[in-house]
Amino acid sequence: MSAGDSCHNLSAVSEPATGQDSEGRSLRHYVALVGPPNAGKTTLFNRLTGLRQKVANFPGVTVEYHVGKARSSGGREVFLIDLPGIYSLQPRSEDEEVTRDVLTGAKADLGTPDAVILILDATNLHRHLLLAAPILSLGLPTLVVLNMADDLEARGGSVDAAALAAQLGSPVALISAATGLGVQKVEQFLDGSSARPHAAAKRVELPILQDLPGCRRWAGQIGKQSDYRAPDPPLWTRRLDGLFLHPVAGPLGFLAVVIAVFQAIFSGAKPLMDGVENWITVSGEALAPLIANDLLRGFLIEGIWSGVGSVIIFLPQILLLFLFIGILEDSGYLARAALIADRTMAFVGLQGKAFIPLLSAYACAVPAIMATRTIENKRDRLATILIAPFMTCSARLPVYLLIIAAFIPDRPLLGPLLGTQTAAMLGLYVLGFLAAVGTAQLLRSTVLRRQQSVFVLELPPYRMPSLRSLGLRLFDRAIVFLKRAGTVILTVSACLWILAHLPYKDGKPPQLEHSYAGQIGHIVEPAIRPLGFDWKIGVGLVTSLAAREVIIGTLGTIYGIENADKDSVSLQEALKKDLSPAGAAALLVFFAFAMQCFSTIAVVRRETGGWFWPFVQFFYMSAFAYISAWGTYILLDH
Amino acid sequence: MQLTFNKQTDLPETTVPDARRSLVDLRCGQTAVLESLDVADDLSRRLMELGFFPGGDVVAAGCAPGGDPRVYRVDGSEIALRTETARQLKVRAGSIRGDVPSKSNSGLP
Ligand SMILES: Nc1nc2c(ncn2[C@@H]2O[C@H](COP(=O)(O)OP(=O)(O)O)[C@@H](O)[C@H]2O)c(=O)[nH]1
Numbered sequence: 001m002s003a004g005d006s007c008h009n010l011s012a013v014s015e016p017a018t019g020q021d022s023e024g025r026s027l028r029h030y031v032a033l034v035g036p037p038n039a040g041k042t043t044l045f046n047r048l049t050g051l052r053q054k055v056a057n058f059p060g061v062t063v064e065y066h067v068g069k070a071r072s073s074g075g076r077e078v079f080l081i082d083l084p085g086i087y088s089l090q091p092r093s094e095d096e097e098v099t100r101d102v103l104t105g106a107k108a109d110l111g112t113p114d115a116v117i118l119i120l121d122a123t124n125l126h127r128h129l130l131l132a133a134p135i136l137s138l139g140l141p142t143l144v145v146l147n148m149a150d151d152l153e154a155r156g157g158s159v160d161a162a163a164l165a166a167q168l169g170s171p172v173a174l175i176s177a178a179t180g181l182g183v184q185k186v187e188q189f190l191d192g193s194s195a196r197p198h199a200a201a202k203r204v205e206l207p208i209l210q211d212l213p214g215c216r217r218w219a220g221q222i223g224k225q226s227d228y229r230a231p232d233p234p235l236w237t238r239r240l241d242g243l244f245l246h247p248v249a250g251p252l253g254f255l256a257v258v259i260a261v262f263q264a265i266f267s268g269a270k271p272l273m274d275g276v277e278n279w280i281t282v283s284g285e286a287l288a289p290l291i292a293n294d295l296l297r298g299f300l301i302e303g304i305w306s307g308v309g310s311v312i313i314f315l316p317q318i319l320l321l322f323l324f325i326g327i328l329e330d331s332g333y334l335a336r337a338a339l340i341a342d343r344t345m346a347f348v349g350l351q352g353k354a355f356i357p358l359l360s361a362y363a364c365a366v367p368a369i370m371a372t373r374t375i376e377n378k379r380d381r382l383a384t385i386l387i388a389p390f391m392t393c394s395a396r397l398p399v400y401l402l403i404i405a406a407f408i409p410d411r412p413l414l415g416p417l418l419g420t421q422t423a424a425m426l427g428l429y430v431l432g433f434l435a436a437v438g439t440a441q442l443l444r445s446t447v448l449r450r451q452q453s454v455f456v457l458e459l460p461p462y463r464m465p466s467l468r469s470l471g472l473r474l475f476d477r478a479i480v481f482l483k484r485a486g487t488v489i490l491t492v493s494a495c496l497w498i499l500a501h502l503p504y505k506d507g508k509p510p511q512l513e514h515s516y517a518g519q520i521g522h523i524v525e526p527a528i529r530p531l532g533f534d535w536k537i538g539v540g541l542v543t544s545l546a547a548r549e550v551i552i553g554t555l556g557t558i559y560g561i562e563n564a565d566k567d568s569v570s571l572q573e574a575l576k577k578d579l580s581p582a583g584a585a586a587l588l589v590f591f592a593f594a595m596q597c598f599s600t601i602a603v604v605r606r607e608t609g610g611w612f613w614p615f616v617q618f619f620y621m622s623a624f625a626y627i628s629a630w631g632t633y634i635l636l637d638h
Numbered sequence: 639m640q641l642t643f644n645k646q647t648d649l650p651e652t653t654v655p656d657a658r659r660s661l662v663d664l665r666c667g668q669t670a671v672l673e674s675l676d677v678a679d680d681l682s683r684r685l686m687e688l689g690f691f692p693g694g695d696v697v698a699a700g701c702a703p704g705g706d707p708r709v710y711r712v713d714g715s716e717i718a719l720r721t722e723t724a725r726q727l728k729v730r731a732g733s734i735r736g737d738v739p740s741k742s743n744s745g746l747p
Binding site: 087352459 | 704709713717718719720
């Protein structure tokens with residue numbers, strides 16, 4: 001299972017259509033979407049492809065791309081490849097290198113694109129036109145999309161698209177990807193884009209690409225001749241920055257946002273969660289009588305249904321977390337957070353840009369580790385990859401939620417905003433963060449010693465996140481989550497149930513304790529007894545090596561079997577009988593630090609180009625987790 | 639905050655000799671003309687791609703809580719730089735102008 005597969009695939013989109021050129025080289029028909037960061041590339045891609053997209057990887061390199069099917073105005077299907085956001089074609093980062101290779105046809109398995117859609121921010125035209133020169137000089141049929149037309153107009157700017165098209169020798173479409181205004185012009189372009197060969201574009205004078213000041217003068221002239229009127233400064237952005245970057249209000253505001261998110265995850269998702277849980281219990285009970293065979297019924301209901309069901313319950317919370325992260329990211333606030341964090345990050349030898357992957361590691365370490373590509377310094381990047389799995393990812397969330405709900409009574413701490421459970425949860429998030437920071441410090445003073453790196457970050461204007469993009473993101477995550485519940489967790493639950501019913505003695509399944517599953521638990525028990533865990537938790541720890549949340553499914557199955565004859569006993573109740581409060585705390589600490597995730601190991605291997613770093617990371621984190629859990633248990637167990 | 643005044647305000651209170659002034663010497667709200675980028679080639683290209691061109695205007699827009707990194711407004715974008723980088727971006731002698739917002743435009747027409 002490669003990491004890309006486990007966390008990203010959406011609906012089935014086949015690869016771009018293939019053909020052969022005269023030299024027998026494989027050729028694919030597709031249109032490439034390029035643009036600088038924050039031009040609205042993702043928004044346009046989502047609008048053109050909707051649900052018909054997926055994430056793919058360039059073979060051999062670590063850069064991923066989105067590929068999707070768009071429908072042209074004439075009803076044809078066109079493959080669209082969304083390339084990483086870049087400032088230039090000078091290969092200075094991996095993103096830029098890949099983009100250049102794709103556009104020049106150096107990626108043999110893809111071939112040159114049939115056409116290029118260059119998306120630029122119309123509210124910042126002069127600077128964005130800097131990218132137009134190298135792209136247009138490629139000589140591919142190109143549509144220049146000027147995005148954010150709505151914002152340009154609202155802020156009193158304007159541009160003559162037809163004049164610009166004449167200047168550039170390429171069609172120009174002034175659109176708003178967020179509102180959909182003018183998007184049909186892009187679809188019309190797609191209609192003609194795969195008909196090769198193209199009418200040769202009109203020759204236009206392009207500046208010498210090496211001469212950046214010259215390129216900028218060229219952009220200024222082009223702008224002038226297309227009557228470009230730059231918009232007024234974004235007043236709202238200035239006002240909000242006055243607040244969010246304020247020496248006192250800024251950091252406090254950040255803290256308030258984080259607390260509110262967690263409180264919402266706890267209380268806001270509760271009714272939804274209860275609903276899902278209820279539905280799972282009721283449907284399980286309703287299905288049970290329909291299955292005549294006792295053994296089969298046990299397998300399906302106690303084994304699979306309670307295993308998978310106990311994980312699915314957490315879907316609402318996970319989606320809520322991704323909703324908040326999506327809003328922070330799309331609104332432009334994340335860049336400010338990186339700015340605020342830079343000083344602190346510099347203190348541990350990292351830079352503010354590392355903050356963005358680290359924050360998205362709160363959702364999942366796999367995309368976070370991929371996002372480290374924007375860090376240009378190799379050592380910074382490696383350090384960020386190595387500490388990212390300490391950040392509390394969403395797979396830990398169900399484990400934390402279950403144990404906290406079972407062992408910590410909910411009392412208000414600071415009025416209605418902060419309850420004890422929320423505080424415990426926040427504490428665990430802080431714990432993961434501290435472990436990451438400490439590890440970064442350790443790396444800096446040992447293997448990754450180096451000079452200070454440079455920090456250059458663009459602060460985009462604040463923008464209203466588009467509901468469509470947020471929706472697609474949530475849909476994507478829901479699919480990933482359910483897929484995992486339906487594959488990894490289902491398989492583990494099924495295997496576990498079988499292992500729990502073998503070997504047969506006297507034609508009867510054994511007691512749980514004496515089954516194979518029980519035996520595995522008993523084998524690991526001596527090692528985990530000092531942490532306050534019994535053999536049942538041991539089985540959970542073994543299965544959770546694959547993915548953290550699997551422990552819940554496992555415990556769901558184990559207790560499901562154990563309590564098959566009783567009225568449904570909730571997982572929380574069952575857990576309370578087997579685990580002391582000190583043991584529960586130790587378990588939380590263990591999960592905060594251990595690297596229990598195959599996908600992460602796979603992605604670290606790919607991004608670092610070998611087994612060495614994932615190996616070191618796995619053993620470091622496991623040892624760290626074990627020792628900390630042990631310490632916690634000794635400290636709390638009187 | 640109005641930044642479009644072309645009023646040349648000299649600031650005698652700064653002790654740094656004009657020739658060595660850099661972006662760090664701009665106070666919030668002040669504008670200056672960028673003279674040179676005394677940084678490695680790669681970084682210099684990156685900064686130009688983001689709008690820092692010799693001869694162009696740079697406005698000091700603010701800073702992170704704590705004073706570092708600083709935020710500059712160039713060519714339609716806002717870019718954050720650490721102080722150590724900003725210090726290497728020199729400004730043209732005598733080109734610093736504009737008001738500091740604290741004594742904001744009071745008394746002006
Ligand atoms: N007002 C406005 N906002 C837009 C438009 N297109 C994108 N955005 C917003 O700009 C932000 C950045 O867009 P995104 O697609 O993530 O940019 P990317 O970095 O180029 O992929 C998001 O918050 C979008 O909602 C547009 O046409 N008008």
